[in-house]
Amino acid sequence: MIITSIELHNWQPYYGFGQKGKTRVNFKGKSGKKNIIFYGQNTNGKTAFWEAIQFSFFGRVNKRRSSGIRDGNFKPLVADSTDFEPLLNVSAWDEGNCNFGVVLEFNHEGDDFRLERFYQPRTGVRLARRDSEMELHLTLRNLSKNKYLKNEQTYLNNILPEKLSRFFMFDGERAKEYRDLFMDAGHDVELRGLIEDILRFPILTQGAGDFRDISKECSKEITKYVKTASKDATLIKHLEKLEGIIEQNTTFRDQFKNKLDEKSERLSQLNNWLKNNDKGKEALVQEEMYSKLVEDLEDAIKTSKERMARFLPESWRAILRTRINDRIAQVEEDLKRQEKEKEEIEGLKFEIGNLETRLRGKPCKHCGHKQDEPSSDEIDSISRTILEKEQKIQILEESRISPSPLVLLKRQDSLKNMSSDRYLDVVVDYETDILTNQKKLRDAKNNLKDAVNLLTADAKKEVQAHILEKEQLLEKIGDLKGELKGVQDFLSQIEGEHRLKSKGLQSSTGSKTKVHEKAELKQNIADAFEEIWTNQVEVHREAMRSRVESHASKVFMKLTNKEKVYSGLKITKNFQIALLNKKGRGDSGSQGQWALIAYSILDALTTCSGTEFPLVIDTPGASIDDEHLEKLFEYLLSAGKQVMIFAEGTELKPEKGDSDFAHHCAATYKLKMKAGENEKSEILISYNNLEE
Amino acid sequence: MEDEIIDENDQSKGGIVTCSSEFHKDIGDFAELFTTSKSPIREAARFAMAIGIQKDRREKREDWKKKGKKRTIAHLHGQFDDGGRYDFSLLFEMLGLIVDDTPLHHLVSEYVTGGMRWISENELKKGYNFSIMKEEFPYLFQD
Numbered sequence: 001m002i003i004t005s006i007e008l009h010n011w012q013p014y015y016g017f018g019q020k021g022k023t024r025v026n027f028k029g030k031s032g033k034k035n036i037i038f039y040g041q042n043t044n045g046k047t048a049f050w051e052a053i054q055f056s057f058f059g060r061v062n063k064r065r066s067s068g069i070r071d072g073n074f075k076p077l078v079a080d081s082t083d084f085e086p087l088l089n090v091s092a093w094d095e096g097n098c099n100f101g102v103v104l105e106f107n108h109e110g111d112d113f114r115l116e117r118f119y120q121p122r123t124g125v126r127l128a129r130r131d132s133e134m135e136l137h138l139t140l141r142n143l144s145k146n147k148y149l150k151n152e153q154t155y156l157n158n159i160l161p162e163k164l165s166r167f168f169m170f171d172g173e174r175a176k177e178y179r180d181l182f183m184d185a186g187h188d189v190e191l192r193g194l195i196e197d198i199l200r201f202p203i204l205t206q207g208a209g210d211f212r213d214i215s216k217e218c219s220k221e222i223t224k225y226v227k228t229a230s231k232d233a234t235l236i237k238h239l240e241k242l243e244g245i246i247e248q249n250t251t252f253r254d255q256f257k258n259k260l261d262e263k264s265e266r267l268s269q270l271n272n273w274l275k276n277n278d279k280g281k282e283a284l285v286q287e288e289m290y291s292k293l294v295e296d297l298e299d300a301i302k303t304s305k306e307r308m309a310r311f312l313p314e315s316w317r318a319i320l321r322t323r324i325n326d327r328i329a330q331v332e333e334d335l336k337r338q339e340k341e342k343e344e345i346e347g348l349k350f351e352i353g354n355l356e357t358r359l360r361g362k363p364c365k366h367c368g369h370k371q372d373e374p375s376s377d378e379i380d381s382i383s384r385t386i387l388e389k390e391q392k393i394q395i396l397e398e399s400r401i402s403p404s405p406l407v408l409l410k411r412q413d414s415l416k417n418m419s420s421d422r423y424l425d426v427v428v429d430y431e432t433d434i435l436t437n438q439k440k441l442r443d444a445k446n447n448l449k450d451a452v453n454l455l456t457a458d459a460k461k462e463v464q465a466h467i468l469e470k471e472q473l474l475e476k477i478g479d480l481k482g483e484l485k486g487v488q489d490f491l492s493q494i495e496g497e498h499r500l501k502s503k504g505l506q507s508s509t510g511s512k513t514k515v516h517e518k519a520e521l522k523q524n525i526a527d528a529f530e531e532i533w534t535n536q537v538e539v540h541r542e543a544m545r546s547r548v549e550s551h552a553s554k555v556f557m558k559l560t561n562k563e564k565v566y567s568g569l570k571i572t573k574n575f576q577i578a579l580l581n582k583k584g585r586g587d588s589g590s591q592g593q594w595a596l597i598a599y600s601i602l603d604a605l606t607t608c609s610g611t612e613f614p615l616v617i618d619t620p621g622a623s624i625d626d627e628h629l630e631k632l633f634e635y636l637l638s639a640g641k642q643v644m645i646f647a648e649g650t651e652l653k654p655e656k657g658d659s660d661f662a663h664h665c666a667a668t669y670k671l672k673m674k675a676g677e678n679e680k681s682e683i684l685i686s687y688n689n690l691e692e
Numbered sequence: 693m694e695d696e697i698i699d700e701n702d703q704s705k706g707g708i709v710t711c712s713s714e715f716h717k718d719i720g721d722f723a724e725l726f727t728t729s730k731s732p733i734r735e736a737a738r739f740a741m742a743i744g745i746q747k748d749r750r751e752k753r754e755d756w757k758k759k760g761k762k763r764t765i766a767h768l769h770g771q772f773d774d775g776g777r778y779d780f781s782l783l784f785e786m787l788g789l790i791v792d793d794t795p796l797h798h799l800v801s802e803y804v805t806g807g808m809r810w811i812s813e814n815e816l817k818k819g820y821n822f823s824i825m826k827e828e829f830p831y832l833f834q835d
Binding site for chain 2: 305306308309310312313314315316317318319320321322323324327330331411414415417418423424425427428431432434435438
């Protein structure tokens with residue numbers, strides 16, 4: 001489906017009704033261009049436009065809190081006692097005009113359609129003061145076939161069921177919700193349900209169930225035929241006993257199902273109560289959130305302190321490192337000196353030995369007679385030299401043992417024992433963590449205090465009582481599900497036995513009537529189809545999971561700037577998503593990275609589902625930095641789907657948007673408030689590539 | 693951080709290392725940063741002593757010993773020297789810090805007190821100003 005134009009009539013801040021007053025925006029660009037960018041500051045009517053698409057399709061608009069959370073409640077049609085802005089333009093209401101609505105033109109599977117959804121006061125009501133005084137007028141016309149469709153909402157739901165709209169109409173401020181949805185194991189049932197819905201698994205699963213039902217019907221029919229023809233009274237009696245057990249357990253199963261439905265209904269009521277009890281719920285949610293945050297931050301600070309405390313002991317040695325190392329160097333020099341002196345002493349002793357030999361004269365090798373005896377002058381000279389060398393040796397000996405080499409070695413050892421090559425960078429890192437978290441902790445404690453103050457004691461008691469009941473219900477539902485499963489398993493077992501016995505009975509009867517044979521054939525075909533269908537669903541499910549995983553990973557790696565850190569995404573069989581680092585291990589990722597993951601998964605799901613619907617994105621930049629945002633815009637606008645981006649001024653300025661991305665678009669529009677008129681927004685075309 | 697039970701007049705085991713009463717509380721607070729050590733106070737005092745030596749912050753005992761009850765830290769031998777693992781006598785001798793008429797345990801106490809003053813002045817005792825050490829002791833950091 002591609003949206004080709006939209007008209008707003010007295011819609012939220014877009015004042016004006018009818019041919020002259022309406023606000024119309026054309027989306028049909030030249031050469032098939034279909035993307036649109038809306039630029040606008042907050043409160044200039046950007047989200048109202050986004051909501052117009054939601055309204056035209058599903059007839060209602062989620063309330064949006066300041067936190068960005070849409071909680072399942074809907075905006076009022078006309079101004080009521082709540083603070084929420086109504087869908088009807090307030091200025092129009094002041095003037096006594098209660099007509100408002102949205103007209104959407106779109107192309108779906110080759111045909112052009114015009115969808116008109118208007119509200120006007122009921123007959124007899126002049127100025128509607130509550131929603132019940134308003135009346136809906138909904139028409140859906142196939143312009144190509146010039147035909148009005150009868151079941152408009154059913155047709156629209158077939159194009160895109162409302163519960164799946166969150167995958168196509170994405171609010172950047174809700175990126176955290178997607179992170180919770182994808183990451184939290186507690187949400188897996190909801191997530192799996194939604195993802196299976198969008199990938200159309202239920203239709204396939206239902207197919208297997210349908211064949212099973214056909215087979216069961218055939219089985220009953222066959223049993224009836226064989227019992228009529230058989231003479232085996234014992235077997236018939238046994239079969240009848242089994243049928244009795246089946247009947248009884250079917251009743252039990254139905255009772256459990258009914259109880260489960262009742263509990264689920266009550267759970268739904270409780271959820272609604274909690275959702276509707278805005279202040280209490282919000283305060284409680286905030287209280288829980290900030291309590292958890294305070295706890296987490298206190299833990300984080302404690303951990304950093306512990307790490308610091310593990311590192312700091314012995315760091316005194318590092319502080320003295322430079323001076324201790326100087327002394328170690330000094331000791332080592334002494335040791336070297338002493339070694340050198342030792343060598344020198346050895347040399348001198350050797351020389352003295354030679355001189356003494358010379359004094360004694362050289363004896364003959366044969367007779368021992370002294371030859372070459374020194375003269376008396378030479379003896380004096382040699383003796384003096386020996387004396388000098390002995391004196392030098394004495395000096396060196398004294399120096400060689402002062403201080404004692406053993407003492408020096410001990411000093412060297414002791415000093416080395418007191419030196420440390422540790423660096424303290426990590427202490428400063430821990431300190432930074434502690435300071436940052438302490439600041440966050442102060443903020444969180446203040447927020448917690450504010451949240452607690454929001455709740456009066458009575459309100460707190462009431463909300464908590466509901467929450468307690470909800471918890472008990474969830475436990476009861478869990479028990480019921482367990483009991484239901486037990487009964488169902490037992491039933492399957494008995495049905496299997498019944499089936500086997502029936503077959504035994506069939507073989508004993510001999511000839512069969514034609515209707516009997518026909519029923520058997522029908523059952524065999526149904527069984528075969530069920531088996532094939534079930535196997536194929538599993539194969540298809542795995543193939544789709546793998547396709548979504550591969551596509552989402554590719555998109556994420558294109559969008560992220562941390563391609564050196566991450567390797568992609570992992571999607572489990574339950575469609576829980578994990579971010580993988582280069583070592584293939586899970587990584588918690590930052591808020592910004594998870595916003596990108598949310599976009600990647602949405603893109604993968606919408607692409608793999610085959611569902612055609614525009615991707616409508618409000619405040620795309622929430623949680624995403626500028627660099628990633630540019631990549632995201634470039635990717636989305638060039639991906640081939642129709643994309644509508646509602647960008648806030650700081651996310652994308654018109655000049656930049658028009659110069660960098662407008663070539664992907666049919667047009668870009670600026671939304672702004674009319675000067676001096678609080679309730680009136682206007683739309684100005686910024687870049688025009690529209691069909692004439 | 694609790695005091696260790698030590699008689700400050702005990703002169704056995706090398707005497708008692710103490711700290712000025714002025715830092716009685718501060719050294720206890722500072723020791724909170726060393727809680728993984730088997731004796732945080734001693735570890736904190738050794739850290740302070742190292743700072744005192746490196747910053748040449750000896751505070752003579754006679755200037756602070758009469759001001760109030762001293763903070764006893766540990767016996768020099770067996771406790772402050774971690775069972776003889778560290779030879780402070782040698783360290784002080786090698787660093788040229790020995791003063792003839794001053795016993796070693798008093799010298800150590802004087803540098804501990806000087807170091808504690810530096811720690812207090814630089815608001816390091818709560819452990820949230822270690823970044824100042826980057827300026828004062830750049831060789832302790834790689835970045």
